[in-house]
Amino acid sequence: MQKSLIAAAIVLAATVHAFAQFPPPGVYLCVDMNGASFGVLTLQVAGDYAFSSDATIGGSGQIASSGNSVNALSGPLADIDLTGSFTTDERGEATFTFSTTLGSLLCGLPTG
Numbered sequence: 001m002q003k004s005l006i007a008a009a010i011v012l013a014a015t016v017h018a019f020a021q022f023p024p025p026g027v028y029l030c031v032d033m034n035g036a037s038f039g040v041l042t043l044q045v046a047g048d049y050a051f052s053s054d055a056t057i058g059g060s061g062q063i064a065s066s067g068n069s070v071n072a073l074s075g076p077l078a079d080i081d082l083t084g085s086f087t088t089d090e091r092g093e094a095t096f097t098f099s100t101t102l103g104s105l106l107c108g109l110p111t112g
Contacts, residue, residue: 022047022065023043023063023065023070023086023094023096024043024088024092024093024094025043025044025045026042026043026093026094026109027040027041027042027043027109027110028040028041028042028043028094028096028107028108028109029041029107029108029109029110030096030098030105030106030107031105031106031107032103032104032105032106033103033104033105033106037053037055038053038055038056038105039051039052039053039055039056039057039058040052040053041077041096041107043063047062047063047064047065047073048060048061048062049061049062049063049072049075049077051075051076051077056102057076057077057079057080058076059075059076060075061073061074061075061076061077061078062074062075063077063082068085068086068087069083069084069085070082070083070084070085070086070096070098071083071084077100080100080101080102081099081100081101082098082099082100082105083098083099083100084096084097084098084099084105085097093108093109094108094109095107095108096108
């Protein structure tokens with residue numbers, strides 16, 4: 001019985017961690033679905049972000065995350081109704097897929 005309770009506690013702890021997952025901080029390059037540059041997303045700890053683009057919007061705000069889902073709460077990304085999700089690879093590097101009123105976006109760490 002005690003082993004079952006310990007195993008259940010371990011599974012619960014692992015599940016709670018997965019729900020609390022937040023995108024890793026970093027500087028992410030964003031492109032539209034045609035591969036054209038859209039901007040640079042800088043994610044900081046606790047959901048703060050800065051976004052810059054020569055062609056579109058720019059500024060800072062807050063994002064929220066639940067599991068792997070992400071949505072903009074304030075700032076220029078909220079103005080374009082940014083919502084989406086992210087995945088992390090074995091190195092812990094994130095890739096984002098977003099929907100906005102300006103179209104779909106892909107964001108990831110620079111390569112090279």
